[in-house]
Structure formats: structure tokens, C-alpha cells
Amino acid sequence: xxxxxxxxxxxxxxxxxxxxxxxxxxxxxxxxxxxxxxxxxxxxxxxxxxxxxxxxxxxxxxxxxxxxxxxxxxxxxxxxxxxxxxxxxxxxxxxxxxxxxxxxxxxxxxxxxxxxxxxxxxxxxxxxxxxxxxxxxxxxxxxxxxxxxxxxxxxxxxxxxxxxxxxxxxxxxxxxxxxxxxxxxxxxxxxxxxxxxxxxxxxxxxxxxxxxxxxxxxxxxxxxxxxxxxxxxxxxxxxxxxxxxxxxxxxxxxxxxxxxxxxxxxxxxxxxxxxxxxxxxxxxxxxxxxxxxxxxxxxxxxxxxxxxxxxxxxxxxxxxxxxxxxxxxxxxxxxxxxxxxxxxxxxxxxxxxxxxxxxxxxxxxxxxxxxxxxxxxxxxxxxxxxxxxxxxxxxxxxxx
Amino acid sequence: xxxxxxxxxxxxxxxxxxxxxxxxxxxxxxxxxxxxxxxxxxxxxxxxxxxxxxxxxxxxxxxxxxxxxxxxxxxxxxxxxxxxxxxxxxxxxxxxxxxxxxxxxxxxxxxxxxxxxxxxxxxxxxxxxxxxxxxxxxxxxxxxxxxxxxxxxxxxxxxxxxxxxxxxxxxxxxxxxxxxxxxxxxxxxxxxxxxxxxxxxxxxxxxxxxxxxxxxxxxxxxxxxxxxxxxxxxxxxxxxxxxxxxxxxxxxxxxxxxxxxxxxxxxxxxxxxxxxxxxxxxxxxxxxxxxxxxxxxxxxxxxxxxxxxxxxxxxxxxxxxxxxxxxxxxxxxxxxxxxxxxxxxxxxxxxxxxxxxxxxxxxxxxxxxxxxxxxxxxxxxxxxxxxxxxxxxxxxxxxx
Numbered sequence: 001x002x003x004x005x006x007x008x009x010x011x012x013x014x015x016x017x018x019x020x021x022x023x024x025x026x027x028x029x030x031x032x033x034x035x036x037x038x039x040x041x042x043x044x045x046x047x048x049x050x051x052x053x054x055x056x057x058x059x060x061x062x063x064x065x066x067x068x069x070x071x072x073x074x075x076x077x078x079x080x081x082x083x084x085x086x087x088x089x090x091x092x093x094x095x096x097x098x099x100x101x102x103x104x105x106x107x108x109x110x111x112x113x114x115x116x117x118x119x120x121x122x123x124x125x126x127x128x129x130x131x132x133x134x135x136x137x138x139x140x141x142x143x144x145x146x147x148x149x150x151x152x153x154x155x156x157x158x159x160x161x162x163x164x165x166x167x168x169x170x171x172x173x174x175x176x177x178x179x180x181x182x183x184x185x186x187x188x189x190x191x192x193x194x195x196x197x198x199x200x201x202x203x204x205x206x207x208x209x210x211x212x213x214x215x216x217x218x219x220x221x222x223x224x225x226x227x228x229x230x231x232x233x234x235x236x237x238x239x240x241x242x243x244x245x246x247x248x249x250x251x252x253x254x255x256x257x258x259x260x261x262x263x264x265x266x267x268x269x270x271x272x273x274x275x276x277x278x279x280x281x282x283x284x285x286x287x288x289x290x291x292x293x294x295x296x297x298x299x300x301x302x303x304x305x306x307x308x309x310x311x312x313x314x315x316x317x318x319x320x321x322x323x324x325x326x327x328x329x330x331x332x333x334x335x336x337x338x339x340x341x342x343x344x345x346x347x348x349x350x351x352x353x354x355x356x357x358x359x360x361x362x363x364x365x366x367x368x369x370x371x372x373x374x375x376x377x378x379x380x381x382x383x384x385x386x387x388x389x390x391x392x393x394x395x396x397x398x399x400x
Numbered sequence: 401x402x403x404x405x406x407x408x409x410x411x412x413x414x415x416x417x418x419x420x421x422x423x424x425x426x427x428x429x430x431x432x433x434x435x436x437x438x439x440x441x442x443x444x445x446x447x448x449x450x451x452x453x454x455x456x457x458x459x460x461x462x463x464x465x466x467x468x469x470x471x472x473x474x475x476x477x478x479x480x481x482x483x484x485x486x487x488x489x490x491x492x493x494x495x496x497x498x499x500x501x502x503x504x505x506x507x508x509x510x511x512x513x514x515x516x517x518x519x520x521x522x523x524x525x526x527x528x529x530x531x532x533x534x535x536x537x538x539x540x541x542x543x544x545x546x547x548x549x550x551x552x553x554x555x556x557x558x559x560x561x562x563x564x565x566x567x568x569x570x571x572x573x574x575x576x577x578x579x580x581x582x583x584x585x586x587x588x589x590x591x592x593x594x595x596x597x598x599x600x601x602x603x604x605x606x607x608x609x610x611x612x613x614x615x616x617x618x619x620x621x622x623x624x625x626x627x628x629x630x631x632x633x634x635x636x637x638x639x640x641x642x643x644x645x646x647x648x649x650x651x652x653x654x655x656x657x658x659x660x661x662x663x664x665x666x667x668x669x670x671x672x673x674x675x676x677x678x679x680x681x682x683x684x685x686x687x688x689x690x691x692x693x694x695x696x697x698x699x700x701x702x703x704x705x706x707x708x709x710x711x712x713x714x715x716x717x718x719x720x721x722x723x724x725x726x727x728x729x730x731x732x733x734x735x736x737x738x739x740x741x742x743x744x745x746x747x748x749x750x751x752x753x754x755x756x757x758x759x760x761x762x763x764x765x766x767x768x769x770x771x772x773x774x775x776x777x778x779x780x781x782x783x784x785x786x787x788x789x790x791x792x793x794x795x796x797x798x799x800x
Contacts, residue, residue: 065732066473066492071466076539092466095495098734099768120799131734139476139732145798147791148783155773161781162729162769166798171787181788185795329562332465332539334498334531368499369562370770373555381561383548387571388581391547395585398545398566399520 001033002055004199007235007301015055016116018186020198020297027235027298028199030055035243040210045069047107050210053243054203056111063110063140065097068207072215075363078331082324083343084350087360089221091212094335098159099368100290101205101233102132108204109133109194110140120145122193124182126152126175128290128367129196134165145191147182149175153374174282176295196230197298205233209240212362213250220250222359223312225257225342227366228267229291231302234258237364238305255311257361258302259345261286261338262315267299271306271313278303287375288321290338290367312354316344322378325369334369401433402455404599407635407701415455416516418586420598420697427635427698428599430455435643440610445469447507450610453643454603456511463510463540465497468607472615475763478731482724483743484750487760489621491612494735498559499768500690501605501633502532508604509533509594510540520545522593524582526575527556528690528767529596534565545591547582549575553774574682576695596630597698605636606643612762613644620650622759623712625657625742627766628667629691631702634658637764638705654762655711658702659745661686661738662715667699671706671713678703687721687775690738690767712754716744722778725769734769 004013006022007029013022015030022028032038038052046068047059075088093101106129113121122145123133130146137144144165148157152169160167172178186193194201213220220241226234234256244250260268263286269279280295306313316324324347325340342363349355369376386394404413406422407429413422415430422428432438438452446468447459475488493501506529513521522545523533530546537544544565548557552569560567572578586593594601613620620641626634634656644650660668663686669679680695696702706713716724724747725740742763749755769776786794 062474062476064473066471066495069469069471071469071497073464073466074462076462078538092497094499095466095497097471097492097495097732099494099499099770135729135732135734138478138730145795155770155776157783158773158776158779158781159734159769161783162726162734162776162779163732164730166784167782168784168786168791168794168798170791171785178788181791185792188792189795189799191795191799326562329535330538330564332497332535332563334535334559334562368770369559370499370555370768373558376555376558376562379558379562381558382567383557383561384566384568385571386568388578391568391570391581392585392588394568395545395589395591398568399589399591 003031004028005031008304018190018192020195025297027197027231027301029239030199030203036246038243038247046207046211050207053206053210057115059111060114063114063136064107065103065135065139067096067103067107068211070095070211072212076331078327079343082327083347085346085355085359085361086357089360089362090333090365091208091362092333092365094365094368098132098135099371100128100132101208101364101366102128104207105201105204105232106132106136108200110136110142112200113142113192114140118192119143120191122147122191124179124193124195127156128371130165131156131159134160134163137165138163149178195297196293197232197296201232202236202239205236206240206243209237209244213244218250220252220254221362222254223257223355223361224254224364225259225346225361226364227291227338227341228258228260228302229293229296231267231296231299233366235302235305253309255309257345257349258306258311258313259341260291260315261288261321261341262317264292264294265315266295267302268313268315270303276300276303287318287378288338288341289372289375290336291341312349314345314348316341320344326379333365335365336367336369336372337375339366403431404428405431408704418590418592420595425697427597427631427701429639430599430603436646438643438647446607446611450607453606453610457515459511460514463514463536464507465503465535465539467496467503467507468611470495470611472612476731479727479743482727483747485746485755485759485761486757489760489762490733490765491608491762492733492765494765494768498532498535499771500528500532501608501764501766502528504607505601505604505632506532506536508600510536510542512600513542513592514540518592519543520591522547522591524579524593524595526552528771530565531556531559534560534563537565538563549578595697596693597632597696601632602636602639605633606640609637609640609644613650618650620652620654621762622654623657623755623761624654624764625659625746625761626764627691627738627741628658628660628702629693629696631667631696631699633766634702635705653709655709657745657749658706658711658713659741660691660715661688661721661741662717664692664694665715666695667702668713668715670703676700676703687718687778688738688741689772689775690736691741712749714745714748716741720744726779729769733765735765736767736769736772737775739766
């Protein structure tokens with residue numbers, strides 16, 4: 001038995017429901033009966049090994065592009081000293097097939113579409129999610145339809161259309177109005193329009209929790225810091241650990257760290273101010289362009305979870321984000337600006353004593369730096385200009 | 401005992417040699433005594449499991465960025481029918497830390513620098529290799545120095561400098577003259593300047609062969625198609641299989657498929673024409689910008705190996721490359737244009753009957769499409785322009 005349950009008041013809906021949120025706007029999650037008895041089993045892919053934790057009746061390997069199985073790496077001295085945290089690990093989701101964490105959620109969407117016999121899957125996106133869904137649609141032969149706002153960058157549209165997605169660019173007074181109008185179209189078209197916080201994508205993000213469980217030999221970290229926008233990623237990760245706890249496979253839950261840009265912090269501001277509802281942001285600008293949901297639907301769940309489970313929340317100022325992006329690169333990782341926020345947040349929380357000296361922290365590297373070249377215009381960069389006559393003396397100076 | 405041996409006439413040099421080629425210009429490779437007795441052993445990383453096959457005395461996990469462990473995926477119906485090959489697999493090296501195959505070679509360079517106590521590692525690059533070395537230098541605290549030609553794209557310089565590399569842009573009449581001058585600098589500065597075809601990087605590319613061995617349960621594929629420029633990748637892959645054969649772990653070698661753009665095919669032309677020496681190309685243009693070495697040093701080895709081992713060689717025309725890049729994307733993989741050449745080549749070879757109907761073929765996906773956005777200007781792309789009033793009717797038409 002599987003169903004959708006709303007995350008705050010427990011409203012129940014059928015698993016097949018098209019709409020991504022409860023009628024009252026709450027986030028939905030999948031409840032699978034018997035998860036307490038679920039066990040990992042041998043398998044090549046993470047979704048094969050943890051199939052008993054997933055709600056899909058069949059999962060066809062031919063839908064996979066080789067997502068997941070991403071490295072968990074010691075962050076090294078430079079990042080540890082910057083953050084002030086000695087047990088610092090990086091979960092590098094940029095090593096997914098479309099170079100962001102979105103691929104795990106897209107795989108789950110394809111499993112769902114296949115099970116429901118749907119020929120089309122739709123989304124609203126400015127970037128990573130649209131690219132990912134386009135790739136997975138191409139892989140599985142399911143038509144991908146991406147609604148994009150006017151400001152979506154040309155490179156990202158090119159990636160989507162290269163994959164054969166149908167891209168509809170919708171002119172509108174603002175992105176929120178565009179989203180509302182588009183999401184309302186599901187009914188007439190019987191179209192599943194997935195958002196970044198739907199119950200099915202969230203099932204895909206659980207896989208990261210299962211991988212961390214394997215990579216850390218069953219011992220969850222103390223904290224996991226996640227750049228947060230639509231909220232699907234952070235709640236999927238946490239749901240995975242909740243289910244591992246319910247199954248008796250771990251003895252405690254990690255605490256999540258909700259991270260947003262200070263210029264757009266609808267969840268983090270609410271948590272810090274101790275209120276129960278998302279504080280909408282509009283007309284903001286941030287370099288962290290992959291986390292620009294100003295009024296995330298279903299975001300109240302995250303605020304409630306933070307309170308219930310002792311999560312932390314922190315934001316990052318624009319200059320800090322750019323500095324952290326550079327520090328990440330100087331340690332070996334070229335991440336997108338949205339990802340860089342987690343380093344700022346953990347540094348602040350450690351400095352404030354909210355994270356302890358001996359605590360272990362995992363930073364989620366959500367997207368590749370190459371995805372967001374626009375943000376680099378804010379970074380200075382220096383090249384030594386030389387020529388055949390001067391290269392010897394220029395090298396000499398460079399080596400000093 | 402370990403030494404460097406030239407690949408055609410067997411000249412011997414010490415392992416520590418700074419220069420990447422023999423005095424007569426031949427490619428060098430590492431010979432490790434006792435490889436016949438080498439065995440895989442348990443370990444987390446591929447270089448730990450195959451340590452007995454590698455020449456380094458110590459390999460420090462803290463130099464790793466989490467390279468390798470990339471997926472080997474069934475190519476799916478679209479690519480199989482396009483290529484005319486039923487047993488078609490993709491080894492996706494774009495899921496490495498800097499999103500190209502270069503990371504395996506860079507790791508080997510860092511192991512070497514650490515063992516030799518070198519504080520600086522240098523390279524000449526227009527893109528992927530410079531980016532990769534910059535990242536690995538940042539990770540290990542070894543200064544990365546990248547010499548770039550005038551035409552190196554700005555985005556790639558930004559990635560290198562973000563990682564803290566020192567970038568020297570050398571104006572010169574042509575890239576070959578610039579390379580020659582820069583490589584000559586090693587002596588005065590006792591500087592290891594690595595090329596794409598040096599013996600140490602090649603040891604890193606062996607790791608891909610070992611992974612394929614593991615992923616295919618000890619049964620090598622019939623063919624492996626590799627976009628070929630400097631030649632280090634293809635010979636590293638093959639060297640890995642040669643050593644597995646010498647150790648008695650496999651019963652036969654795969655045959656390599658050397659692939660180049662027709663507009664720049666110094667190796668493929670030589671093999672096709674049955675001559676023994678590289679046919680230099682200059683003043684060419686190809687969209688496959690990651691494989692633009694017109695006169696690869698040490699390339700004669702590849703021609704000899706092709707003859708000795710029955711390798712295949714094929715080139716790809718410009719229009720074919722762009723078509724194949726689109727076909728790859730329509731199957732789920734957004735690869736750089738240089739990578740797309742392998743699909744054209746395999747299609748041609750199958751059509752000509754050089755590859756058999758039942759043969760298994762692995763395509764090496766060497767670099768991410770995001771690395772080479774310039775090439776996309778040749779691709780058409782189509783977006784449906786809509787607005788809030790028309791989005792319903794536009795969707796209706798899009799779903800027809």
C-alpha cells in the first residue's frame with residue numbers, strides 16, 4: 001500500500017494524484033506501508049539496493065543514465081580551516097549525468113511516468129531541473145516539456161532543446177504568476193507538471209541518504225548542509241534517513257542545515273524569526289541563481305521540521321558567496337554559486353558555536369560551476385600576458 | 401624496478417626523467433617489473449585496487465578529488481540503431497570531478513609530483529587538461545602552471561584561475577611553435593611540463609581499463625572507440641588491457657578505434673594510407689575543439705600499434721559531428737563535440753562491415769557538452785514563444 005500524505009496535517013491522497021501539493025497547499029510525501037521491515041539488498045544501482053524503500057512497482061534500468069554513486073570526499077585542509085570544522089565531507093552531486101543533484105529526482109519522475117503509462121512529463125524551470133528532465137526524457141522516450149520564464153539563460157535552453165525537449169517560454173509579469181498559471185494547466189491536459197518539491201522527485205533524493213548510509217558504514221553525519229530553494233532536496237535527504245531509522249538501520253537522525261542566500265531567504269528567515277510560515281521574497285537579486293524560489297510552495301514543512309528536529313538555518317551574503325565559491329575552487333572543486341552558500345553557512349554556524357568542534361558535517365555540492373558561468377563575471381581573474389621572447393623571464397617571475 | 405621505455409625502439413630512461421618523450425621523439429611508457437604477478441586487491445578507489453599495476457611508491461588518498469568510478473551504461477535504442485551496433489556501451493568520463501577524462505591523468509601527475517618532491521606542475525593546454533591540472537593542483541597544494549595559446553577560450557581560463565592556477569598566455573605565430581618553445585623551458589627550470597601524451601598521465605588512463613575490466617566481469621569488449629588528439633588516452637587505455645593480459649587476468653585484448661575529425665586527422669590519415677608516420681595537419685578548423693593536436697608528438701606509436709593489433713581508424717566530417725552530438729543528446733547524453741566523433745566513426749565502420757553485427761563496442765564519453773558551448777552555435781534550437789494569454793493553446797499545439 002502506498003499513498004500520498006500531507007506533511008503537516010496528514011491529509012491523504014491517492015499515490016497517482018497529479019497535483020504536487022495538497023489542496024491546502026501543504027507539501028505531500030509518499031507513505032509506503034511496511035518500511036519498518038525494508039532492508040537493503042544486493043544490486044548494482046542504489047535504487048536496486050534500496051528498492052524496498054521506494055514506492056515504484058517496477059524500475060526499469062534502461063531509464064537510468066548512470067546517476068548517483070557520487071563520491072563522498074574528505075574536504076581537505078583548506079576548506080576545513082575556512083569553515084573551522086575538522087570533520088568536513090563533500091558529497092559531490094556535480095558528478096551526475098547532467099552535473100547536478102536533479103538527476104536523482106528526474107529518474108524517480110521517469111519511473112512514475114512509466115508506471116502510470118504517461119507519455120509526457122512537464123516541469124517549470126529556469127535551469128538545472130529542466131536540463132535534467134530533458135535528458136531523462138530523451139533516455140526513456142518520454143516527451144519532456146519545460147516551461148521557462150523569459151529570463152532563462154540561453155545556454156540552458158540550448159541544453160534542453162539539444163535533448164529534444166519541447167521548451168515553452170512564457171512571458172509574464174513575474175515568475176510566480178507564470179508558475180501559478182502553468183501549474184493550473186494540469187487539469188485540462190491530465191498532465192503531470194513536476195515542481196522541485198513534489199512527492200515523486202523527493203523519493204529520488206532519498207537515494208542520496210541511502211548512499212551516505214553506505215559510504216559512512218551506517219553512521220549518519222551530525223549535520224548535512226543543503227542549499228535550499230524549492231525544498232525537495234533537503235526533505236528528500238531527510239526522509240531517507242527517517243526511513244532508515246524506522247527500519248532500525250540507524251540509531252539517530254542527522255540534523256539538516258537549511259542554507260539560502262540572504263537576499264532570498266524565505267525559509268531561513270522564518271526559522272530564525274521563529275515564525276511558522278514562509279516569509280515570501282520578491283524583486284530580489286542574488287548571484288546564487290540556482291536557488292531563487294522566493295516563495296516556495298510547501299515550504300512550511302521545512303520550518304516545522306527544523307523546529308521539531310533541531311535543524312540549523314543560516315544565510316549567506318552576496319560577497320560571502322563569491323568568496324566561498326573561490327575558496328571551494330582553491331580547494332579543488334568548481335561549484336556553482338548556489339552551492340557555495342553551504343560553506344558560508346557552516347563557517348558562520350561554527351563561529352557562533354552552533355556547530356561543535358567535534359561534529360561531522362557533510363556539504364552537498366549540488367551543481368557544477370560550469371552551469372553558471374554568468375556568476376563568474378563577478379570574480380576577478382588574472383592571466384600573465386607573454387610571448388615567445390618573454391616567456392622565459394615571465395616564467396621565472398611566476399615561479400618566484 | 402621501474403623505468404621509462406620508448407615505445408618503438410626500446411630506448412631506456414630513468415623513471416624520474418623530466419622530458420616526456422625520448423631523445424628521438426618517441427613516446428615513452430612506464431615499465432614496471434613483475435606486472436605478470438600483479439593482482440587486484442580490495443580497496444575503495446580503483447587506484448588502490450590496482451596499486452600493484454601502478455609505478456608509484458605511495459599514493460595519498462588526499463590527492464584524490466573522487467575521480468573514476470564512472471558508469472558504464474547500455475547506450476539504448478536510439479544510439480544503437482544510429483550506429484547499427486547492438487552491443488553498444490558508453491563509458492561516461494564526463495562524470496569525473498572536472499567533467500572530463502583528464503582527471504585520471506592529473507591524479508597520476510600529482511602522485512608523481514608528490515613522490516619527486518616537486519612543488520610545481522606545469523602543462524600546455526587550451527582547455528580540459530589545464531582545468532583538470534588546476535583543480536588537482538589546488539587539491540594537493542602543488543602549484544599548477546598552465547601555458548595557454550592566445551585562442552584559449554575565456555571561460556576555460558576562468559575555470560583555471562578560479563582554482564588558483566598560474567596561467568601564462570603566450571602569443572606566438574602558431575600553437576606548435578609555442579608548444580616547442582615552452583617544452584624547451586623544462587631544463588633551466590627543472591620543471592616537469594606534462595603534455596597530453598606523457599608516460600605519467602598515461603598511467604592514470606590505465607585506470608579506465610581496470611574499471612572496464614571490473615564492470616564487464618573480466619570480459620573485455622571487442623572494440624573501444626576513443627577521440628584521439630595528443631594520444632595519451634587511447635594508449636593508456638590499451639596499456640591497461642595489455643597489463644591485464646600479461647597478468648593472465650584476461651584472455652585477449654580489445655581492439656581500439658582511433659577517431660579524429662576529418663579536418664584534423666594526422667593519425668587516422670596515416671593509418672588509412674598505410675604509412676608509418678604522423679601526417680601533420682596545420683591551419684585546419686574543426687568544431688571538435690578538444691581534439692585539435694595537428695602534429696601529435698609520439699603519435700607514430702599509435703600508428704604502429706594499430707598495425708600490430710588490428711585496430712581500426714576512422715574520421716568524422718564536420719556536419720556528421722554536429723549531427724552525432726545531437727543524436728547523443730537525443731539519447732540522453734550531452735557530450736562535447738570532440739566526443740561526438742566516436743559515434744560517427746563507429747557508424748561508418750559498421751556500415752562498411754569493419755565492425756561485425758555481433759561485436760561489442762564501448763564509446764568513450766570524454767568531455768561534457770557544457771565545456772564547449774561555442775560549438776553549440778552551429779546547432780539550431782527551437783523555443784515556443786508564449787505568454788499568459790496563449791499558454792493554454794500553445795500547450796495544446798505542443799502536445800499534438
